[in-house]
Amino acid sequence: MIYDGVRVVDLTSGIAGAYCAKLLADLGADVVFAEPVDDALFTYLRTSQRYAASPSGYLEHADVVLVGEPGRAPTGSPLVTVSITPVGHGGPDDGLELPEEVLQARSGSLSIHGHAHLPPLTVGGHLGEYVTGAFGALGAATAWFRASRTGTPEHVDVSMLEAMQMTLAVTPTIMARFPGGRLMSFRWVMIPGNEPTGDGRYVGITTVTTQQWLSLCDAMGRPDLKSDDELTTMLGRFTRADEVNGIIRGWTGTHSADEIVDALVAARVPAAILGNGRELPRNPQLAARDVYVRQPGESWIRPRAPFRFHRIADRELAPPGVAGVPWEATARPARPDA
Template sequence: MHMQRPLTGFRVLDLTVALAGPYGSLLLGGLGAEVIRIESPAGGDIARTNPPFVGDHGVHFGAADPGDVSLTILNRARNKKSVTLDLKSDRGRAILLELAKHCDVVIENMSEGATDRLGVSYKDLSAVNPAIVYASIKAFGEPSIYPDTKGMDVIVQALSGIMDVTGFSDGPPTRFGLPIADLLAPLYACNGIMAALLQRGRTGKGQHVEVSMLDCLASLVAEEHFDVFSDAGYPTRSGNFHDRLVPFGVYPTSDGYVAIVAFSPEWMRGLFETVGRPDILEDPRYATRGPRMKHASTLNEVIAGWTGKHSTEEVVGQLVARKVPCGPVRSALDVLRDPRLRERGAVVDLEHPRLGRVGTGMGLPIRFSDAAAAFDQPADDLGGSNQKILGELLGMEAEEIAALKNLGVI
């Protein structure tokens, strides 16, 4: 039996570019919403020019040939219908307002002031559809609290404090290994969209949902009590260790690294009996978590001295036998190739409609007992759904659509 998707019947008007916005609309599409993505006729989303490209000559990092497509777009634009529309033209804006009448959600991450200049702000679209839920993802809010600063992910990371708490205490602030601001903000935006849709179900009225990338990261930094730790003399950057929960960290082995967590009394006993240092358990410096923090480096040296003499497999095997939480530090390639993660849909094959499998893509890591969800529709070519959306949804004749193309409106 074909299982319905949770957002089947909802239609999303997607005015996003790059990553933060498109990841949000990707999630909505995977959950079953019909996503109509608006792109510029002049070339579409800037991500369409991101290397590597794939085409008849395979995957490459050179200049794109006609017919080549960016792997970025193949990843981020699945489950979306691409419609080209020049929003700077009066006709293009009028068409967008018509589309908004048929949509439940709008999601955008344009630069500050752009929606007002184009006439596609929440005020403009809610005037034609009061039930619309309009979600905005901005770097620093709107109006921006840093109006002269470009909202790029690494800049947001720098301003958020997350770089200050990432890395080793004797090293520099470190960029998070993924564009975490770009990926986290759309998760909050989707939460806001779902909540607004639920409220609309009670009131019949839409609303504006706003998410700031900086707010999202700053709220996570505030999860730890860095102000208190700093006053007590603890560094904000603790590298591979978490002294408040010591033993807690990443330790070298003879052939790699292993993560170990052993802050509870049972786990501590299992760890240090395995290490061959049961005497540590009777030492008052390590008996409770408070005093243990002050001597974390000593404990970590003892653990690393033992793990370094054994292979990762040996360390994990011995600690698992003692029910001590641990796991090998895997490479990114190990994860992408893990058959169990592929079976669960966290990692999927990235498909090109003509060329077949071309790489690995993001999966949708949400599972339902009575619904389906997946990124299973390949990315549309630029303007690939013009005829379908403008013709079937707005009722335009083929001649009118052709005329709009000739005028550069689509």
């Protein structure tokens, strides 16, 4: 793998640091972590890594160290230090410990999630932490590429707030500052969206363009709606949400999810059955690419690494292990080829 021989010590706790370490391990790094595994999620995140209750013996010869506590500096002399904190270093809030829910509010994410006449919705699934971990891994890999060539230590300062602002809330926070942009945000829901079907499932339907809406009208057997100019725009449908939702759900509620998707795909309207943990492994596209693999040492399946190399074999997976003898002082591995 690309980062074979790169020695990583993860001193963080929580999903963001663990996901960062997971991505580095997927690239071949030898990762030692300090927080014990106590559930299935972290069993997955710590695959092919090793646990050390006291990682101090590994810090001396680590190449990359992940830290999560504001202001915490690792011992030893790692070429790369990655700090993953709620707001980053510097500024009046440096050192604050803020949960993801508060960071989503600060990032502007809540300003666009949820229905206009209901309270804003927090994005679930710890998505902000996973996004932060991905940015951390990108920063670590980039810094290692440079530091291993120059010999100059690098520090990667990853802010959860900034990562979430750039991914969960980019539209209201960035576009509002464009010339002529709104200085306030508003929440609205795309119509159609995730619609219930007659067989108890849900189908996601998207009509971004006017033609997609007109094609949906034909598929529903309601060509009369095509002459209503207000309904050809997303905002127009939103202002008449109760009426339009009633029409759409009156149609989807009398057909199965498969029937709806087949009809809409034939009409060139983007649509898909909402995936869930039961159905995703059977998705033909995901199955063809072997996305789901068995967790080593367990009976359940999990996603493989979210990337593939065409000329490099995937790393062989192993269950989380226990670290043995600390690393010795060896020559640092050569930097990855460009």
